[in-house]
Amino acid sequence: MGNYILRRLGLIIPTLIGIMLINFAMVQFVPGGPIEQIIANLEGQGDVFETVGGGADAGAGGAELGGGNDQYLGARGLPPEFIAELEAQFGFDKPAWQRFLGMMWDYARFDFGESYFRSISVVDLVIEKMPVSISLGLWSTLIAYLVSIPLGIRKAVRDGSSFDTWTSGAIIVAYAIPGFLFAILLLVVFAGGSYLQWFPLRGLASDNWDQLSLWGKIVDYFWHITLPVLASTISAFATLTLLTKNSFLDEIKKQYVMTAKAKGLTETRVLYGHVFRNAMLIVIAGFPAVFVSVFFGGSLIIETIFSLDGLGRLGFEAAVSRDYPVIFATLYVFGLIGLLMGLVSDLMYVWIDPRIDFETREV
DSSP states (O other), X not given: OHHHHHHHHHHHHHHHHHXXXXXXXXXXXXXXXHHHHXXXXXXXXXXXXXXXXXGTSOOTTTSXXXXXXXXXXXXXXXXXXHHHHHHHHHTTTSOHHHHHHHHHHHHHTTOOOBOTTTSSBHXXXXXXXXXXXXXXXXXXXXXXXXXXXXHXXXXXXXXXXXXXXXXXXXXXXXXXXXXXXXXXXXXXXXXXXXSOBOSOSSOSSOTTGGGSOHHHHHHHXXXXXXXXXXXHHTTHHHHHHHHHHHHHXXXXXXXXXXXXXXXXXXXXXXXXXXXXXXXXXXXXXXHHHHIIIIIITOOHHHHHHTTOOSHHHHHHHHHHHTOHHHHHHXXXXXXXXXXXXXXXXXXXXHHHOTTOOOTTSOO
């Protein structure tokens, strides 16, 4: 197993470099880089940016910007020396390949630099937004697994019954409702929209948070997080529940289950002593994807509706403002975490079923 782990860890490096290279190359063809944003603001145009020839010669985040101030319509009233100083300040006076290599060298040492427009390091900025994403991701993932796995097992055991039928209908309806629409419905019904005012409308804490006792802070936290977690979890139930059900159904029909029952073992002993370990393999296989997408990805729409300042809104605002240190640093970190979680998933396979041997397979 040690050799397999080393091979997987060795593959992480070229994979991560490939991810960063593809995204860095794509950014070069997107008009409206940070310098164009600054010039537009100086000229009173806000976020409006326009380049000569429809943007064919000016790329974002370091497309070749060294050709003079005639590249920018907004730069007509600004001296060339000022434009050159901006390019040098952001590092855009260097070729794209030099900027990419420098960026990867810094990231390899976990030096992510500062945000272009916030005057704060990227690490501090992500840490500042992390509590919201941790709250949403942790509780959403936990609730989805705690509800979906027992429900899926129950549906498999009672396959074809009335319980299986009406729960399947409810799951399909829940899956069909968009998360943002369900979030709005929760606000209207339970947050003082038109009916009840049981939960707060926005934020993760009350204004008097610092004055509350420890127990009061715990209650206040769950009071604020309930509706956002429900809204972000609703669509996760369907996939995980049906995956669990189908996995258990496949195992229940196998010969070893019939043999165990013929030996006189109880249904509970057969289900949780033999079937559970094999059936849960496919569920565990999907855990890294769920963990990364929900725990770290954040939800822009949910965060916007409930006025939460998390990683989802951070990523959106960084993309709009072309804050490339934030974009690429978060892409690097979350890509690395995603690759590592793939390895953790394989290790969990072996932990649950020691018969699985990744040592002899090709990576």
